[in-house]
Amino acid sequence: MAQSYDTLLKRAKEALPAPVSSGERFQVPEADLIVEGKTTVLRNFLDITTAINRDPDQVLQYLLRELGTAGALEDRRVVFKGKVTAPQVADRVKSYIDTYVICSECGRPDTRLVKEDRVAILECDACGARRPVKVVKKAAKVEEAVLAEGKVYEVMIQDIGKKGDGIAKKDKYIIYVPGTTKGSIVKVFIEKIAGTVAFGHIHRE
Numbered sequence: 001m002a003q004s005y006d007t008l009l010k011r012a013k014e015a016l017p018a019p020v021s022s023g024e025r026f027q028v029p030e031a032d033l034i035v036e037g038k039t040t041v042l043r044n045f046l047d048i049t050t051a052i053n054r055d056p057d058q059v060l061q062y063l064l065r066e067l068g069t070a071g072a073l074e075d076r077r078v079v080f081k082g083k084v085t086a087p088q089v090a091d092r093v094k095s096y097i098d099t100y101v102i103c104s105e106c107g108r109p110d111t112r113l114v115k116e117d118r119v120a121i122l123e124c125d126a127c128g129a130r131r132p133v134k135v136v137k138k139a140a141k142v143e144e145a146v147l148a149e150g151k152v153y154e155v156m157i158q159d160i161g162k163k164g165d166g167i168a169k170k171d172k173y174i175i176y177v178p179g180t181t182k183g184s185i186v187k188v189f190i191e192k193i194a195g196t197v198a199f200g201h202i203h204r205e
């Protein structure tokens with residue numbers, strides 16, 4: 001019985017010994033970042049996505065979400081709003097690779113990402129494993145108090161109260177700061193917090 005070319009090819013592949021290691025082929029370039037004004041440019045973004053063989057748009061969405069910033073693809077580069085550091089990018093690229101590239105069965109990067117019924121499936125060419133992508137939820141960040149007594153914050157005086165004190169707002173707090181003028185940006189030392197009202201004074205270094 002004649003066998004199709006595909007079947008023959010599959011047989012041939014199966015007959016081959018498994019690759020010893022593909023680790024040496026998996027070289028992800030280090031993030032090449034430069035600050036340009038108020039933006040940070042990841043100059044070798046496409047080199048990274050090519051190395052990990054993933055869709056640049058998908059990787060970008062992931063990075064932006066995990067970095068908590070905005071950004072756009074421009075040619076081979078990504079321009080992030082604000083300051084982003086190389087370790088921050090490296091950390092997110094690594095977690096992307098761990099989640100969306102590395103096979104959990106054999107630990108190799110020779111995988112493909114396919115969508116089935118809106119579920120992302122990681123298919124491994126090295127060992128044949130198929131599994132839904134497991135997105136590991138990071139432990140919820142410890143909520144930091146927005147305002148604390150004895151600390152200094154930079155605030156803008158948005159209003160002046162009846163008694164002449166400047167009023168600043170920070171998150172849910174209203175901060176009274178005597179001796180300030182509307183529209184000024186001051187460093188305020190928080191003396192006391194009562195509920196959502198705080199009292200402070202101008203901090204001078």
Ligand SMILES: [Zn+2]
Binds near residue numbers: 104106124125126
């Ligand atoms: Zn595998």
